Amino acid sequence: MKSFVFPEFRIIRDEAKCGQCRGCERQCAFGTHTYDPVQDRLISDDYKCAGCQRCVVFCPKNAIEVRPTPSPYRANASWSREKMEDLKKQAETGGVILTGCGNDKPFRVYWDHIVLNASQVTNPSIDPLREPMELRTFLGAKPDVMEVKTDKGDVEIRTKLSPNLVVETPILFSAMSYGAISYNAFRSLATAACKSGTYFNTGEGGLPKEMREKFGKCAIVQVASGRFGIDAEYLNCASAVEIKVGQGAKPGIGGHLPGEKVSAEVASTRMIPAGTDAISPAPHHDIYSIEDLSMLIYALKEATNYEKPISVKIAAVHNFAAIGSGIVRAGADIIAIDGLRGGTGAAPKAIRDNVGIPIELAISSLDRRLRNEGIRNRCSIIAAGGIRCSADIVKAVALGADAVYIGTSALIAMGCNLCQKCNTGKCNWGICTQDPRLAGRLSVDIASQRLANLIQAWSHEISEMMGGMGINALESLRGNRDHLRGVGLYEWELEVMGIKGAGE
């Protein structure tokens, strides 16, 4: 059937610069560029271009430019180009539109409507280059009461403490499974996490056996509805276990790793036959209530001899704060909440773009709910979904989070340009693919260095911003909404976040 969809990108080749090296042809897994030996020139098919910019960056002659095409349609405020073309694709195939990455729709980005405080005159600011600045934090349950015994200056803690994760900076890598991303990308995250004193999250694709000894100590392993790659050894090699209930990019639905991506290595890590679909059902079929969730939390505590904190990850949706309260009461040590803009390797676009609530509002609601109920100490909150810079992290912590997960930011650090074609498995940057030729393009050494650099840079910036506010420990920033003010927000939005308007 003839497709009525227009190309999204236009490839402009400077013929004067092009040396016919055919580098672009080799770089593009979508088959955009082909060499015509008769004309001795490269021909580019705009229709195939994903807009990932790989050929542009790697053209040795700087001869290629890839630009988004302007809409060819008559302007129509209701019928955007995207709406029309998605509809056409569905009329042509009868299928669900799949996409990758996070929600790209113009929902209000609250981070950009919140400003931070700084000390002036009465409360001196702190220079983190000269003075100690504590970014280290502990994730897990804290006791209601701490009993101590002092004996000749020695202090002994009498209360039995719950296991906690120690993070040197409040930035963890979000769950991205081996299978969704390439082995090199997965290993880069693990390497950078260990190097930076933080954690990566295996997602639900298991943890390759050869990585367990070296990287288990900086791994959070996930238990999701598909229960892939899970055995007692996997659970016990890690520092924490996370039950994945939901994901910001696709709340309420399951996952589906298509057979093409289930290579022999992915299959062995997930412990399933190669080439079969790996289906994660929408719910955990042993969890239909808070009591059932509690049963799985304690099953995992038992399986790990009560030595590891158990996290529960949910998508931020309506009334989720009440569910969060239930999760804490069910025995979770950490709640991870993933907001509207959380990324994915593949999700139906209709779900990605329409389900869930912004993380900024969610953090504050959950933190306040748990405080009001007097149970905030019983769990830590990790916020995820739409963290783009260090200032977003400072704001997230001030709204009540203990730490953040970064997924999309980490991918961009490794080379991702958010072309949203993750679901095709043809990632030219070697990140979201199982094709060995493409995956080999990502160097673990370089990518992990880029990730570690990002963590270092953001940690410095967080220290600077905290110092400016006169705060020298992350603990003092947590839930400290006095240091936030809203700009251009409605009253209900200020109320949900518990912050004042600027100038108030």
Place this chain on the structure above:
Amino acid sequence: MDAVEVDATNLATKELNDRLRELMLSGVEKVVLRNVCGQRYIGTRLYTPEHRKMDIEIYGTPGNDLAAFLFGHNIRVHANAQDGVGNTMDHGEIVVEGRAGDVLGFSMRGGKIFVRDSVGYRTALHMKEYEDKKPVVVIGGTSQDFLGEYMAGGIVILLGLGGKPHKGNFLGTGMHGGVIYLRGTVDKTQVGGQVDISPLNDADKEIVDHYVSEFVQRFPDLGIGKEEILKSDFIRLSAKSKRPYVKLYA
């Protein structure tokens, strides 16, 4: 070595499992639990890096998630079991001299479960297999609805002993791997749309023969012979496709 007896009266779940773990770490390989009454996760906290193994006999009724994440131990229950038996178990064996509740063998990847009587809903849900690991569940009676839902691997055998008809619906819904053998028959309205019903071939018969022998060996008190069970007809339920959703997307 003689079996160590533990009286579970008034022990909380954690206390009982603390005790079991201590015994295993001290080198005990056989334990008999008396007066068990609803304690959960028995067998779950027995993973050790050196892969120690233990035989556990249970008198009384164990609670939910018996043998969840089981890593190679053998458990025999001289009574009924509750929900979640063998949840995500890796290897080992569970024998239940009675009936078991819902989601038995959920996401089980290896090992064997034998249940003398019937089981509840969603048995063998999302059961898997991988290389030499092929989980097996043999049920003496029958099951409720959604047997083998999302099933991706392994073998389930329902014997329908005592003339119990298979009345469960939605059998094998979403199934994309593995096989279910039923002694007796079901109507095609009882199975999910992804399921093929077929007679057994010779290879199937060999498998059924093998596991029915094992079943009979484990329940000598039933007083029923292998031949008697095998003389009735069986049917086979299997997935039409390993890729059920391949045409779902644009």
